[in-house]
Amino acid sequence: MAITSATxxxxxxxxxxxxxxxxxxTSSATEGxxxxxxxxxxxxxxxxxxxRTIAGFLAQVGAEEPSAADRVIWSEQxxxxxxxxxxxxxSNNVYTIENDIDGNTVGSDHGVRxxxxxxxxxxxxxxxxxVSAVSGADITVLAYADGNxxxxxxxxxxxxxxxxxxxxxxxxxxxxxxxGRSSANSPKFKSHSNKHIIxxxxxxxxxxxxxxxxxxxxxxxxxxxxxxxxLKAEGDTRARFxxxxxxxxxxxxxxxxxxxxxxxxxxxxLQDGTQGLFQAITTRGHQTTGVTGVNAATDLAEFDAxxxxxxxxxxxxxxxxxxxxxxxxxxxxxxxxMNSYGSGGTSYGVFDNEEDMALNLGFSGFRRGSYDFxxxxxxxxxxxxxxxxxxxxVNAIRGVVxxxxxxxxxxxxxxxxxxxxxxxxxxxxxxxxxxxxxxWVTGSVGAATSGKDTMEVHYLTExxxxxxxANNFMLMN
Numbered sequence: 001m002a003i004t005s006a007t008x009x010x011x012x013x014x015x016x017x018x019x020x021x022x023x024x025x026t027s028s029a030t031e032g033x034x035x036x037x038x039x040x041x042x043x044x045x046x047x048x049x050x051x052r053t054i055a056g057f058l059a060q061v062g063a064e065e066p067s068a069a070d071r072v073i074w075s076e077q078x079x080x081x082x083x084x085x086x087x088x089x090x091s092n093n094v095y096t097i098e099n100d101i102d103g104n105t106v107g108s109d110h111g112v113r114x115x116x117x118x119x120x121x122x123x124x125x126x127x128x129x130x131v132s133a134v135s136g137a138d139i140t141v142l143a144y145a146d147g148n149x150x151x152x153x154x155x156x157x158x159x160x161x162x163x164x165x166x167x168x169x170x171x172x173x174x175x176x177x178x179x180g181r182s183s184a185n186s187p188k189f190k191s192h193s194n195k196h197i198i199x200x201x202x203x204x205x206x207x208x209x210x211x212x213x214x215x216x217x218x219x220x221x222x223x224x225x226x227x228x229x230x231l232k233a234e235g236d237t238r239a240r241f242x243x244x245x246x247x248x249x250x251x252x253x254x255x256x257x258x259x260x261x262x263x264x265x266x267x268x269x270l271q272d273g274t275q276g277l278f279q280a281i282t283t284r285g286h287q288t289t290g291v292t293g294v295n296a297a298t299d300l301a302e303f304d305a306x307x308x309x310x311x312x313x314x315x316x317x318x319x320x321x322x323x324x325x326x327x328x329x330x331x332x333x334x335x336x337x338m339n340s341y342g343s344g345g346t347s348y349g350v351f352d353n354e355e356d357m358a359l360n361l362g363f364s365g366f367r368r369g370s371y372d373f374x375x376x377x378x379x380x381x382x383x384x385x386x387x388x389x390x391x392x393x394v395n396a397i398r399g400v401v402x403x404x405x406x407x408x409x410x411x412x413x414x415x416x417x418x419x420x421x422x423x424x425x426x427x428x429x430x431x432x433x434x435x436x437x438x439x440w441v442t443g444s445v446g447a448a449t450s451g452k453d454t455m456e457v458h459y460l461t462e463x464x465x466x467x468x469x470a471n472n473f474m475l476m477n
Contacts, residue, residue: 060376277467
């Protein structure tokens with residue numbers, strides 16, 4: 001079935017004052033004031049797009065806190081256990097450690113020590129070993145089974161020697177009367193930072209137009225009502241700016257110094273801009289494209305793959321899914337198909353549906369394994385006026401999975417650990433100035449501040465988004 005939508009129904013705001021912005025009552029003798037019959041004016045503005053704002057996502061999953069610096073820096077714990085990928089080096093049972101299990105290059109900066117008991121594994125075999133020597137990134141591992149790792153289940157056969165070998169430390173063993181450890185391991189942490197950006201907007205109306213009565217009774221998300229059109233325009237500007245506060249925190253990216261955006265010139269380092277949620281998940285979290293490569297989470301196999309990723313990271317039990325309409329319906333269909341009677345018709349008992357009631361064919365959440373998933377529509381991904389109207393359907397973002405809970409972080413200003421949501425917005429504030437959401441009026445309308453015959457409304461904020469524990473987030477593409 002194809003759906004064809006009418007064109008020319010969009011009434012987007014325009015910068016100029018155009019004739020198309022006004023109703024013309026003099027266009028013809030039958031429609032205008034030139035004829036003697038009074039038209040029946042429907043003066044109430046029709047709200048044909050419903051609630052037009054999209055803000056509210058961050059309010060559901062995060063918090064807002066003041067900040068007194070240009071940049072916010074935070075640290076995140078490293079993994080507790082020692083696990084690495086290594087390459088087989090030679091027949092003397094020597095392996096060269098290359099990366100940790102998250103793909104970070106470690107080389108000689110690893111934690112494997114003489115006396116460690118390890119599990120060695122690649123695509124062909126698994127064997128237990130004992131670390132007899134360590135030299136920089138090279139470790140010598142003797143097999144418990146035969147005394148030689150080469151003889152242990154063909155772990156190092158010539159056909160698999162070039163493959164990554166996983167090295168997992170499981171303990172240690174020492175002979176009687178021997179000395180203790182000669183070196184200690186120190187915990188590692190990852191440090192991240194983000195910078196605030198300044199956002200501005202502006203509205204202006206002449207003093208004369210501020211007194212003009214309109215024939216349209218206005219309405220708006222900011223509570224505007226009456227017959228003064230400038231109230232409508234100012235309120236829409238404010239509502240649009242409030243949406244920008246959230247859209248920027250979702251979409252913003254750090255700017256490369258040579259890319260042409262606002263930025264410094266220190267040889268290619270990341271400079272201005274700020275890291276939004278989508279970039280944070282892309283660079284530090286996980287992405288899924290679904291089984292079909294078109295829509296994510298269309299069957300349980302895809303969710304099982306997501307669970308495996310979460311198991312390997314924080315294993316946070318409760319997760320919120322904010323998805324577009326297509327993905328939401330795909331999840332509903334997936335869950336409905338779990339009912340053995342679903343293929344032959346609608347089941348009444350399982351879904352608490354009765355013969356005389358409207359069927360509820362949607363699901364707000366489900367539990368799989370030890371994880372709870374709560375589903376919610378994400379208007380930003382559906383609305384044609386926002387990301388829902390973008391043309392790129394191949395790389396489109398169809399949803400995001402966000403852990404529900406808090407993380408423990410060290411606050412430099414307070415000097416102690418605090419519990420914070422994984423997502424929170426930092427805005428600039430001091431004892432004398434708050435830049436969370438500023439607005440002020442200048443000009444000669446009302447309380448005059450200048451000789452200009454206008455009312456000028458200014459909007460400003462300075463903020464950034466902190467995404468902690470991005471390894472627990474999933475972007476659905």
